[in-house]
Amino acid sequence: MTLTLRALGKTYAGRRVLADVSVELAAGGYTCVMGASGSGKTTLLRIVAGLERQDAGSVLLDGRAIDDLPAERRPLHTLFQDYALFPHLSALDNVAFAPRLLGVRDPELTARARALLRDVGLDMSFETRKPAAMSGGEQQRVALARALAGAPRWLLLDEPLAALDRPLRAGLRRLLRDLARRRGLGCLHVTHDPEEALALADRLLVFGGGALLAAGAPAELYAAPPSLEVARLLGEVTREPGGDGWLRPEHLRLGESGATGVVRSLACLGDRWEVEVEIAGRVHLSRSPTPPACTPGAAVALAWDPARVLRFAAPPA
Numbered sequence: 001m002t003l004t005l006r007a008l009g010k011t012y013a014g015r016r017v018l019a020d021v022s023v024e025l026a027a028g029g030y031t032c033v034m035g036a037s038g039s040g041k042t043t044l045l046r047i048v049a050g051l052e053r054q055d056a057g058s059v060l061l062d063g064r065a066i067d068d069l070p071a072e073r074r075p076l077h078t079l080f081q082d083y084a085l086f087p088h089l090s091a092l093d094n095v096a097f098a099p100r101l102l103g104v105r106d107p108e109l110t111a112r113a114r115a116l117l118r119d120v121g122l123d124m125s126f127e128t129r130k131p132a133a134m135s136g137g138e139q140q141r142v143a144l145a146r147a148l149a150g151a152p153r154w155l156l157l158d159e160p161l162a163a164l165d166r167p168l169r170a171g172l173r174r175l176l177r178d179l180a181r182r183r184g185l186g187c188l189h190v191t192h193d194p195e196e197a198l199a200l201a202d203r204l205l206v207f208g209g210g211a212l213l214a215a216g217a218p219a220e221l222y223a224a225p226p227s228l229e230v231a232r233l234l235g236e237v238t239r240e241p242g243g244d245g246w247l248r249p250e251h252l253r254l255g256e257s258g259a260t261g262v263v264r265s266l267a268c269l270g271d272r273w274e275v276e277v278e279i280a281g282r283v284h285l286s287r288s289p290t291p292p293a294c295t296p297g298a299a300v301a302l303a304w305d306p307a308r309v310l311r312f313a314a315p316p317a
Ligand SMILES: Nc1ncnc2c1ncn2[C@@H]1O[C@H](COP(=O)(O)OP(=O)(O)OP(=O)(O)O)[C@@H](O)[C@H]1O
Pocket: 012, 013, 017, 035, 036, 037, 038, 039, 040, 041, 042, 043, 044
């Protein structure tokens, strides 16, 4: 089902939160939504879910407006950061909740809920456990199984992994991507995390000040962002030594020749190294996968490929 947002607008107490947002999202596509805090991402998701009413524009599924359809009748399911499981129900009963409402009965009901728990990587020991006896990652897996149980056409995800620590996040991210792809499920996923957006999305929407600033393939927007704001949302940038452009830190290399400066600091970030180099009073950031052969205070040179320099028009005054 194609999801179309047509000229959506929303104002809260005289303040415009979304302005004329139009975009068409293909069935089965994985779209991530990024933007600074307060840029209207959650509001957009809530409007699509039917939890909030827009002031202008329309939400359409396969070309048919669903604006008058209450949230529970839309073929969508929303996954929240805080899981929102029913605390008094076991994992199995949480998952069985929607199909039961739809009239599915045992033994089909239990079989279906069990299969879904298995699909999200939870073994039989979870069936009788209630949310309070589960970790955050396990609860989010149950929430995902519950979301899938109603066979939605679109999954709306509002920072679903934000409360989890890094290794858990990576595991759930892969699970989400695999489940969505295997089921041809469309996903609209709000995240602050560029790594998450780059890993999951085949399409990225970037919001700023309630408007759509950029839309495209995440890797392309990372490599060629249309503005400094979009560039920064997707990762760090550092100034071009001696110039007015910008570079991704991994494109600024410590070498034998180039712009010379002094090492200010060195840090190992696990899978990469980060070096701050000061040139003419400005600090530049260089990242590499291998340990740099320098120490703080040493004189070094920075080199870069001019084709990697990002240049942006000055923002409107
Ligand atoms: N019910 C409401 N009443 C009044 N203002 C609201 C309401 N809901 C949201 N807002 C305001 O609308 C703006 C956009 O909020 P929204 O939650 O959509 O932003 P966001 O991009 O999701 O932010 P964050 O990344 O911090 O979650 C914010 O300034 C927020 O304070």
